[in-house]
Amino acid sequence: MRDDLADAVREATAAVLDETIAGLQDAIRTNSTNPASGGPGEADCQALVAAALRRLDCRVEIWEPDAAALAQRFPFIRASLPPAGFEDRPNVVGWLPAAEPAPDGRAHLILNTHVDTVAPGDATAWRRPPFDAAVDDGQVVGLGAVDAKGCLFAFLGAAAALRHAQIRLRRPVMLQAVVDEEASGAGTLDCLRRGYTATAAVVGEPTGLRVCPASRGAAHLRLRVVGRGAHPGEGWRGVNAIRKAWQYVEALDRLRDELDRTRMHPLWAPLSAGHVWNLLAIHAGPAADGTTGAAGPARSVPDVCEVHYGIGLIGDERPEAMRATVEAALAEVTRGDAWLADHPPELTWRPGGFEPAVTDPMHPAVLGLLDAAAAAGLDPSPPQAFSAATDGRHLTNAGGIPAVNFGPGAVHRAHSPNEALPVEELRRAMEVLAIFLARFCGIAAAYC
Numbered sequence: 001m002r003d004d005l006a007d008a009v010r011e012a013t014a015a016v017l018d019e020t021i022a023g024l025q026d027a028i029r030t031n032s033t034n035p036a037s038g039g040p041g042e043a044d045c046q047a048l049v050a051a052a053l054r055r056l057d058c059r060v061e062i063w064e065p066d067a068a069a070l071a072q073r074f075p076f077i078r079a080s081l082p083p084a085g086f087e088d089r090p091n092v093v094g095w096l097p098a099a100e101p102a103p104d105g106r107a108h109l110i111l112n113t114h115v116d117t118v119a120p121g122d123a124t125a126w127r128r129p130p131f132d133a134a135v136d137d138g139q140v141v142g143l144g145a146v147d148a149k150g151c152l153f154a155f156l157g158a159a160a161a162l163r164h165a166q167i168r169l170r171r172p173v174m175l176q177a178v179v180d181e182e183a184s185g186a187g188t189l190d191c192l193r194r195g196y197t198a199t200a201a202v203v204g205e206p207t208g209l210r211v212c213p214a215s216r217g218a219a220h221l222r223l224r225v226v227g228r229g230a231h232p233g234e235g236w237r238g239v240n241a242i243r244k245a246w247q248y249v250e251a252l253d254r255l256r257d258e259l260d261r262t263r264m265h266p267l268w269a270p271l272s273a274g275h276v277w278n279l280l281a282i283h284a285g286p287a288a289d290g291t292t293g294a295a296g297p298a299r300s301v302p303d304v305c306e307v308h309y310g311i312g313l314i315g316d317e318r319p320e321a322m323r324a325t326v327e328a329a330l331a332e333v334t335r336g337d338a339w340l341a342d343h344p345p346e347l348t349w350r351p352g353g354f355e356p357a358v359t360d361p362m363h364p365a366v367l368g369l370l371d372a373a374a375a376a377g378l379d380p381s382p383p384q385a386f387s388a389a390t391d392g393r394h395l396t397n398a399g400g401i402p403a404v405n406f407g408p409g410a411v412h413r414a415h416s417p418n419e420a421l422p423v424e425e426l427r428r429a430m431e432v433l434a435i436f437l438a439r440f441c442g443i444a445a446a447y448c
Helices: 004-029 042-053 065-073 076-079 151-164 186-193 233-237 242-261 319-335 338-342 364-375 392-398 425-441
Strands: 058-061 092-095 111-115 137-142 175-180 202-206 216-228 278-286 304-313 346-349 403-406 418-423 441-446
Touching: 004 042, 004 137, 004 151, 004 425, 042 058, 042 151, 042 175, 065 076, 076 186, 092 186, 111 151, 111 186, 111 392, 111 425, 137 425, 151 175, 151 202, 151 425, 175 186, 186 392, 202 364, 202 392, 216 242, 216 319, 233 338, 242 278, 242 304, 242 319, 242 338, 242 364, 304 319, 319 338, 319 346, 364 403, 364 425, 392 403, 403 425, 418 425
Parallel strands: 111 175, 111 202, 202 403
Antiparallel strands: 058 092, 092 175, 137 418, 216 304, 216 346, 278 304
């Protein structure tokens, strides 16, 4: 059966694709590395976003998040807020043209994504400079191409395609380009603080065009284990702190596997692993800080070892309950070792852990995105979780807005050298989003 809307969107997307790619390249060339990673911040890139929104006839709002007000409204974010606040780090919101008004900041749909990036790391590890934004072998290469400037320009490209096709939406849509997602999510939380809400939200993240109505939570454990130092020639007189600490690492690995067997969530079941837990760092020696001192490598049996371990949460798991589960497993190790029973480890949970987020896979926005993907010719696939943290958790958990993650690009290409977004994937994302916007928000009339 012929789908006139899909055909019109396909033609319009082809017509605006080159200008969308050019806009993405400009955004990549504009360094917006988060100041928490030593970057200049998002101001220059947000100026580009605001100009792009105005070219689409959007009503644009620009403001700097209020750190003090955020700490009061959302106490859980206090530990993650930047000490310098958000001066010259503005959020940008654009209201797409629509027939119906948006009373009191309420949209029918929010399109949310972020403009900040992590640091590029070692520039010599990139095959092209990270801010070059070259198109190489059908891919836009550069820092932020995947996470998440490609998603931002998929949103902008979808809006441009609707405009080119002379399709005006009936219900209001708000596009949120936010700051500080890579550090705290404060930009999205400040949108909530200002009263912006909607019946649903699409969060632009590199899901590989999969519809993902859930995202992971996380907690960070620091474990400090003491041993007894000794001369390496008589190591038997010591107690190796690394070996004692490793018992806890193995216990955490066993617990992770047990939780995947007994507490798997359906949205995480299609993934290679549900509970993604990571050994992040091990420091050992007198300072347990990874240094070796002027004398070179350590020359004694280590008397202290510090382990950092990332704990992933899924479904309806909550950090408080997970901490209790983890601590019970670690206590069992302590009880089973005579040295550790007399010298129990020091456990510290780093502030800033967060909950997973789940939207009902039968929500109209989820079903609508799946239908739009099918109309755009994508292979049908059931919704699944996105194994990363996104600002969708804030929209859903703090704002009560059902959020679904969707966008072009592979998440494994993010936060790594040679980040690259296939142009074809950007084009298909634009098609899916334009069809979804027209169907979910309704078509009012043609542009004049």
